Amino acid sequence: MKKYYIVLILITCFNHAFSQEKAYKTKEVAFQAGEQITYKLKYGIFSAAEAVIKVENSPLKFDGHPALHINTTAKTVGTFNLLFKVRNEYHSYIDPVTLLPYYYSETRQESSYRHSDKVTFNHDTNVITADKGKFPFKGDVFDFLSCYYFARNIDVSNLKIGETLELHYFLEDGIHALTITFMGREQVKCGLGTFNCLKFNPTIIPGRIFRKNSKLYLWITDDKNRIPIKAHVELIVGSLVMDLSQASGLKYPLNPVKK
Template sequence: MKKYYLILIMLACFSAAFSQEVTKTNEVAFQAGEQITYKLKYGIFTAAEAVIKVENSPVKFNNHPALHIFADAKTAGTFNLLFKVRNKYETFIDPHTLMPYYYSEQRQEGSYKHSDKVTFDHDNGVITADKGKFPFKGNVFDFLSAYYFARNIDVSKLKTGDKLNMRYFLEDGIHTMTITFIGREQVKCGLGTFNCLKFNPTIIPGRIFRKNSKLYLWITDDKNRIPVKAHVELVVGSLVMDLTQASGLKYPLNPVKK
């Protein structure tokens, strides 16, 4: 994996709090019609925006129904001149197990372009992508399906300091991210102040992350389990992901009343 700066930040923000050892809740936390919008800010400037939508899919997989989830991520304003990003992602998942059937992406990050089409064969434990076939065991996701599965884990037994592992497929293979549960606290975002679960996903140092860079993620401590804010330190400055719009939710958002 070479140039994947924006997707790596989004992946860490959207996919935290999943582990093979945790239990999925019986009731799904989202529904068709949901739309969520995030802004990524660099200081006082809006660097990028991401919109994620959920729809019922007219396409079936092995005669099974599916939910279609798709996301658009793009840089904004001056950042289009510095490093233009136009990324599109989509995944089709089982509406009950939330496991992915099919994933695709089209990424344009500066002069770099990349596309991929990924099929998940869970019965035979094989992922088929443009770069070949990849055997796997257990649960493996693309970053969009990981985000939506993560919203449905049972966090009732999580203790401060617990470390979770998330496995996802991206571009050239299966990767693992370690996430530490920090605890519970209130955090303010564009839609108000919320009671949240706080996580610290591990960051791999590189061209945009320092060796000791920290990433913190806050997820609503309610039935929605929506990431409302994230803060990641860069080589120069930091990025903040902020929830700015949410509609079609299965459950109402409940900001803290001041």
């Protein structure tokens, strides 16, 4: 997979979840059609990028089954448009009950680079069909959007500090795996207030922008919404912070801690 850094950091912040092999989905879905959430990405004191994620009822059906449509746009802002302009759009169509993906597409414009992909998930034959070919898989495999929404529905009631879990998702050229460690519970402040959160530490592969010992921390609301509200990742020079800035159409009230 090519390393287009700003979008990969956005994807990394959104992706981290648990596989169904080691954790189980709750019966009640944590989100609904009409939900819209917005994240800001900052490099130091500078605004770097923004991502907006929407959930809608889809008019499309897959083998006669209804679907939810998840639509995400990600773009750089301000000075970062001059340094590395990003204009990306992602679509995922998922089963509203199992939350498994039927179909995924992306259109990425990252500086002079252009990329698009269309991906079909066949969970009966366990084959993913993408622009680059066919990819057999085992177990539950997601695109990064459906992975993010599936993660919000994991039963975390029995998680213990230090426990490590795994996710699997398809992106561009194959199926990828990441691990994540539960770090405990903390109160964390974002653009919408201070919230009781679950803290996680996903693994990072060292490279041109990550140090060997770089850390990524992700905080998710410890409530029925299970929304990631903040992420912090260390770079070779400086760090990036993802922050929840807007949320509407939520299935459950978003209740900040009262001071």
